[in-house]
Amino acid sequence: MNIGIIGCGAISNQYMIGLNKHKKDIEVTACADIDKNKADQFSKDNNIKTLSVDELILSDEIDIVVNLTPPLSHFEISYKSLKNRKHVFSEKPIALTIDEGKKLFSTMKENNVYLYAAPDTFLGPAFKKAQELLSSNKIGKIIGGSVNFTSHGVEGWHPNPEFYYKKGGGPLFDMGPYYLTALVKALGPIQEVIGYSKKTFEKRNVENPEVNYKEINVDVDTHYFGLMKFKSEIIVDFQVTFDVWKPYDPKLEVYGDESSLKLADPNNYDGDIFIFDKDLYQWELIYSSPDSQNNFYRGLGVVEMVKAIKNNTVSEDELSVPFHILEVMCALDSFDLESGWTKIIQQF
Ligand SMILES: NC(=O)c1ccc[n+]([C@@H]2O[C@H](COP(=O)([O-])OP(=O)(O)OC[C@H]3O[C@@H](n4cnc5c(N)ncnc54)[C@H](O)[C@@H]3O)[C@@H](O)[C@H]2O)c1
Numbered sequence: 001m002n003i004g005i006i007g008c009g010a011i012s013n014q015y016m017i018g019l020n021k022h023k024k025d026i027e028v029t030a031c032a033d034i035d036k037n038k039a040d041q042f043s044k045d046n047n048i049k050t051l052s053v054d055e056l057i058l059s060d061e062i063d064i065v066v067n068l069t070p071p072l073s074h075f076e077i078s079y080k081s082l083k084n085r086k087h088v089f090s091e092k093p094i095a096l097t098i099d100e101g102k103k104l105f106s107t108m109k110e111n112n113v114y115l116y117a118a119p120d121t122f123l124g125p126a127f128k129k130a131q132e133l134l135s136s137n138k139i140g141k142i143i144g145g146s147v148n149f150t151s152h153g154v155e156g157w158h159p160n161p162e163f164y165y166k167k168g169g170g171p172l173f174d175m176g177p178y179y180l181t182a183l184v185k186a187l188g189p190i191q192e193v194i195g196y197s198k199k200t201f202e203k204r205n206v207e208n209p210e211v212n213y214k215e216i217n218v219d220v221d222t223h224y225f226g227l228m229k230f231k232s233e234i235i236v237d238f239q240v241t242f243d244v245w246k247p248y249d250p251k252l253e254v255y256g257d258e259s260s261l262k263l264a265d266p267n268n269y270d271g272d273i274f275i276f277d278k279d280l281y282q283w284e285l286i287y288s289s290p291d292s293q294n295n296f297y298r299g300l301g302v303v304e305m306v307k308a309i310k311n312n313t314v315s316e317d318e319l320s321v322p323f324h325i326l327e328v329m330c331a332l333d334s335f336d337l338e339s340g341w342t343k344i345i346q347q348f
Contacts, residue, residue: 001026001306004056006077007068008033008042010159011091011298015068016046018299026064026306032056034069057081066302067091071168075100078115082107087309089302092118092177093329094322096168098347101326105348114314117322119178120301122185124269129287133261134186138275140258142187145236147179148251149267153242155216156207162216164242165204170220171240172197172329175267179252180325182266183228183236186254189324192229192341195332197221200243226332229341238332264289269297323348 003019005012008031019028030049033039043050056062057080065081067074067090075095078088082104094117095101108115121127134142149171155161163169184190200223204216226238252263262283264271270289277284308314324346331342 001063001309002030002061003028003064003066003302004030004032004051004059004062005042005066005068006032006053006056007070007073007091008035008038009068009070012042012068013045014295014298015066015302017295018297019302021296022299022303022306025310026303028066029061030056030059034073053077054080057084057086062086064089064302064306070163071096071173072163072166074168075104078104079107082111082113082115085111085113087113087305088115089305090115090117090322092322092325093168093173094326096173098327098330101323101348105323108319114305114309114319115322116301116305116319118301119181119266120299120304121178121266121269121297122182123300123304124297125289126264126269126271126273126287127182127185127266129289130261130263130273131186133273133275133286134254137256138259139254139256139261142232142234142254142256144234145183145187145254146251147183147236147238147240149175149179149240150244150246150250151242151248152245153204153222155204159208159210161204161206161208161211162213165216165218165220165222167219170222170224171242172221172224172333175240176224176329176332177322177325178266179238179240179250180328181321182252182263183230184321184324186263187230187232187234187236189231189346190228190328190344191231192343193226193328193331193335194341195224195226195335197224197333199223221333224332226335228328268294269300320348 032053039050064087067077222242228236250265254261260276262274273287274283275286
């Protein structure tokens with residue numbers, strides 16, 4: 001199947017490394033970017049065609065559009081592509097509102113095409129191992145869990161950090177999908193949420209000398225705390241923030257009535273898993289995969305999508321996950337204290 005990449009920025013090179021490993025099944029044949037210089041550079045580096053965004057979406061030679069634009073453009077690019085009967089793999093989040101999600105979902109159904117989305121880290125070895133441990137009852141019956149992603153934002157390293165502080169950015173829509181997807185894959189759907197959020201800093205100073213602006217006005221909340229009740233009655237607390245000075249040390253723990261499991265960071269495809277040893281009263285390493293190799297695995301979701309389309313094994317459950325994550329994020333983001341727990345209606 002032929003792939004066209006739209007958005008030739010920081011992450012596109014990682015995708016290319018991953019996708020090039022699967023040339024038997026898929027081939028990236030074209031790229032497009034709103035900034036033609038970026039598309040031209042990417043096409044030169046990878047020996048593929050440059051097209052305009054509209055040409056790529058309309059091209060008969062393209063089967064799948066891989067949407068690697070910033071969050072604010074995800075809906076528009078994916079919607080146009082689905083309308084033109086292209087399958088889509090979108091970076092997270094798939095959209096920013098329930099309305100947009102509904103339009104994507106119905107267009108996908110009407111046109112008999114599929115929308116898959118990042119994160120796809122759950123396809124990596126570390127999450128597969130964690131699922132195996134959880135489903136074989138290693139920690140007993142699951143009671144609860146805890147998520148904590150603390151950082152001081154991306155302006156220190158990203159080549160274009162502005163969009164992380166504009167609509168569609170912020171830690172909930174940017175990092176939330178990794179942790180929420182892992183939780184939903186491991187524990188099933190989320191039924192109710194409570195969410196609080198705030199913006200601590202009105203401006204961000206850009207520290208990366210290669211960026212040609214020095215300051216970003218922050219338009220979105222950057223510190224979130226939530227509680228989630230799952231359909232299975234599991235309760236999880238959830239903190240994601242760009243406001244906290246703390247080394248990058250994310251936490252995703254699941255608690256059972258027999259023991260606890262510390263999963264690998266779902267922002268990566270691999271990592272270490274620890275189980276709590278009740279007798280020694282300490283965490284024990286139970287699984288270790290090599291140092292982070294995101295370049296190696298990036299694009300795994302596109303490969304899975306191609307396999308499922310070819311083998312006619314696309315599952316409704318699989319398709320609904322990114323839409324469910326969108327519902328949960330929207331509910332956390334618009335939580336109203338007066339109304340109490342917000343029910344997730346599962347509209348998709
Ligand atoms: N950078 C990372 O480490 C990373 C990791 C995982 C996921 N992501 C996700 O990948 C996506 C892209 O991130 P990035 O870091 O590559 O950003 P980036 O800003 O480096 O690249 C985005 C590219 O999209 C282009 N673009 C913007 N609007 C467009 C439009 N309407 N049509 C066509 N092209 C458009 C820009 O010109 C730019 O080249 C985001 O959703 C981000 O959350 C990034």
